[in-house]
Amino acid sequence: MKLVTAVVQQTRVDEVRQSLTALGVRGMTIADVQGYGRQQGHTEIYRGAEYKVDVVDKTRVEVLVNDVDADEVLRAIVSAARSGRVGDGKVWVTPVESVVRVRTGETGEQAI
Amino acid sequence: MNSGDTAWVLVCAALVMLMTPGLALFYGGMVRSRGVLNMLMMSLGSLGVVGVLWVIYGYSGAFGADLGGLGLLGSPSEFFGMSRLVGQEGLSDTIPTFAFAAFQAMFAILTVALISGAIADRARFGPWLLFAGLWASLVYFPVAHWVFAFDETNAAGEVTAVGGWIANRIAAIDFAGGTAVHINAGAAALALVLVLGPRSGWPKETGKPHNLPLVVLGAGLLWFGWFGFNAGSALTAGTTAAIVFVNTLVGASAAMLAWMLVERLRHGRPTTLGAVSGIIAGLVAITPACSAVTPLGAIAVGAVSGAVCALAVELKYRLRYDDSLDVVGVHLVGGLVGTLLVGLFASASAPAGVAGLFYGGGLDQLWRQAVGALAVFAYSLVLSLGIAWVVRATIGFRLSTADEDAGIDETEHAETGYHFGETRNTLRGSRTSEHGSVEALEGSVR
Numbered sequence: 001m002k003l004v005t006a007v008v009q010q011t012r013v014d015e016v017r018q019s020l021t022a023l024g025v026r027g028m029t030i031a032d033v034q035g036y037g038r039q040q041g042h043t044e045i046y047r048g049a050e051y052k053v054d055v056v057d058k059t060r061v062e063v064l065v066n067d068v069d070a071d072e073v074l075r076a077i078v079s080a081a082r083s084g085r086v087g088d089g090k091v092w093v094t095p096v097e098s099v100v101r102v103r104t105g106e107t108g109e110q111a112i
Numbered sequence: 113m114n115s116g117d118t119a120w121v122l123v124c125a126a127l128v129m130l131m132t133p134g135l136a137l138f139y140g141g142m143v144r145s146r147g148v149l150n151m152l153m154m155s156l157g158s159l160g161v162v163g164v165l166w167v168i169y170g171y172s173g174a175f176g177a178d179l180g181g182l183g184l185l186g187s188p189s190e191f192f193g194m195s196r197l198v199g200q201e202g203l204s205d206t207i208p209t210f211a212f213a214a215f216q217a218m219f220a221i222l223t224v225a226l227i228s229g230a231i232a233d234r235a236r237f238g239p240w241l242l243f244a245g246l247w248a249s250l251v252y253f254p255v256a257h258w259v260f261a262f263d264e265t266n267a268a269g270e271v272t273a274v275g276g277w278i279a280n281r282i283a284a285i286d287f288a289g290g291t292a293v294h295i296n297a298g299a300a301a302l303a304l305v306l307v308l309g310p311r312s313g314w315p316k317e318t319g320k321p322h323n324l325p326l327v328v329l330g331a332g333l334l335w336f337g338w339f340g341f342n343a344g345s346a347l348t349a350g351t352t353a354a355i356v357f358v359n360t361l362v363g364a365s366a367a368m369l370a371w372m373l374v375e376r377l378r379h380g381r382p383t384t385l386g387a388v389s390g391i392i393a394g395l396v397a398i399t400p401a402c403s404a405v406t407p408l409g410a411i412a413v414g415a416v417s418g419a420v421c422a423l424a425v426e427l428k429y430r431l432r433y434d435d436s437l438d439v440v441g442v443h444l445v446g447g448l449v450g451t452l453l454v455g456l457f458a459s460a461s462a463p464a465g466v467a468g469l470f471y472g473g474g475l476d477q478l479w480r481q482a483v484g485a486l487a488v489f490a491y492s493l494v495l496s497l498g499i500a501w502v503v504r505a506t507i508g509f510r511l512s513t514a515d516e517d518a519g520i521d522e523t524e525h526a527e528t529g530y531h532f533g534e535t536r537n538t539l540r541g542s543r544t545s546e547h548g549s550v551e552a553l554e555g556s557v558r
Binding site: 044045046047048049050051 | 315320321375378379381383385386389422425426429438
C-alpha cells in the first residue's frame with residue numbers, strides 16, 4: 001500500500017478530485033495548507049506599512065492506494081494539477097505499513 | 113416643547129450610541145485575532161463606566177451651572193444623579209433636557225472608547241476601566257463644558273447663565289466635537305502610548321489586521337451613526353440639520369477618495385483599510401466644520417483631511433511610538449485639520465454664519481479655532497499623562513510580556529474570539545470547573 005500526497009494550487013483541487021474519481025478512487029483527505037517552494041510570496045500594505053508574506057496558500061490532497069494503482073494515481077494528479085507556471089506544487093509517494101478501516105476492522109488492501 | 117425636535121434628538125442619541133459598538137468592530141478587525149475580544153471589550157467598558165458616571169455627575173459637570181463664571185467647569189452637584197432634572201421643563205423649551213442629556217451621554221462614551229485604539233494588545237482591562245473613569249471625570253466632562261455649554265441669554269440678549277470659555281469667550285466654532293471629542297481623544301491616545309510603551313515585538317511582529325470585512329462593517333456603522341452625531345447636534349429637525357447631514361456625507365466621501373489617491377501614488381494600490389480610514393478621517397474633520405461650510409467647502413475639508421491623515425499615519429514609524437490603530441494619526445490630526453480649516457473655509461452663508469479667510473472673513477476666526485484646538489490638546493495631553501502615570505504607579509497598567517505573548521484575550525478575559533472548525537472546538541471545549549461541569553448541569557435538571 002502507498003500514500004500519495006499532493007500539494008497543489010487551490011484552484012486545481014477539484015480537477016484533481018474529478019480525475020481521481022474517474023480512476024475509481026473512492027476517498028481522499030483534503031486540507032488547506034501554507035508553505036513555500038520556488039514560488040515567491042507577495043507584499044501586503046496596511047496604512048502604508050508593508051508586510052512581506054513568504055508563505056503561499058495551497059491545498060494538500062492525501063490518497064491511500066494499492067501498490068499497483070500508485071503510479072496511475074500519481075500521473076493523474078500531476079496532469080490534473082499542472083498549469084505550467086511556478087507554484088504548481090509537488091506530489092510524492094510513500095510506503096504504508098498498515099491500514100485499518102475503523103468501522104469494520106478490515107485491514108490491509110481490504111481497508112482501502 | 114416641539115415633538116419633531118424631540119423625536120429627532122432621541123433618534124440621533126440612539127444613532128450615536130451605535131457608534132461605540134461600531135468603533136469596537138472597526139478596531140477589533142484591525143488587531144490580531146488573539147486580541148480581538150479585548151479590543152471590543154475596551155469600547156464596551158466605556159459604555160459601562162462612562163454611561164454610569166454621566167448620569168451620576170458627568171452631565172452636571174459638563175452642563176450644570178458654571179462654577180465661578182470662569183467657563184471651566186459646571187457644578188457636579190447641581191444635577192447629581194439627574195434627580196433634579198426629573199419633572200423639569202425643557203432646554204430652550206424645544207426639547208426635554210433629558211433628550212439633550214441622553215444625546216450628550218453618547219458623546220462622552222464614544223470619546224473615551226476612541227482612545228483605546230492606541231493601546232491595543234497590551235493594557236490590562238481593570239486599569240483601563242479605571243483610566244476611563246478618571247479621564248472622563250477630569251478631562252472629558254470639563255472639556256465638554258468648555259466647548260458645548262453655551263451661555264444662556266434673556267430676551268434682551270443679556271447673559272443670564274455663563275457657559276464654557278471656548279464656546280463663548282473665544283467663540284471657536286466646534287459644531288459637534290472636533291476639539292472636545294477628536295483632539296481630546298487623540299491627545300489622550302498619545303499620552304497613553306508614551307506611558308505604556310510599544311507592544312512586544314513592535315513594529316515587526318505585531319501582526320496585520322485579522323479581519324478587514326469586520327473593519328468595513330464597523331466603519332459603516334460609524335458613518336451611519338455619525339449622521340446622528342453631527343446632524344443631531346443641531347438639536348432641532350430643520351435646515352441646519354439637513355445641511356450638516358449633506359456635509360457629513362460629502363466630507364467623508366471626499367476624504368476616502370483623497371486617502372486612496374495618496375495610497376495609489378505612494379504604494380501603488382488603493383486599499384480597503386485605506387478607504388475606510390479615509391472615511392473616518394473625513395468624518396473627524398467635518399465634525400467641527402459641518403455647520404460652518406458649504407457642501408463644496410465640506411469637500412475641501414474632507415479631501416485635505418483624507419490626504420493629510422494618510423501621510424500622518426506613517427509618521428509613527430519614524431517617531432518610534434506604537435499608536436497601534438492610529439488614533440493620533442486619524443483623530444488628533446483629523447481633528448486639528450477640521451478645526452483649523454473652519455478658519456479658512458467657513459462661509460457666512462452656512463448656518464454658523466461666520467466667514468473664514470477664503471470667504472472674506474480675514475484671520476479672525478482662524479486664531480479662535482487655533483486657540484480652541486491648542487487649549488484642548490494641551491489640557492488633554494498633560495492630564496492624560498498624569499492620570500496614566502498614576503494608574504501605572506498604583507495598580508499597574510501594562511500586561512506582562514508573557515501574558516502579551518500568550519494573547520490578551522486568553523489572559524485578560526479567559527476567552528478566544530474564533531472557534532472555526534469542529535475539531536478545534538471539540539479539542540478546546542471540555543468543561544473543567546465544578547460550577548460549569550456537565551455533571552452539575554445534569555444534577556440541576558433532575
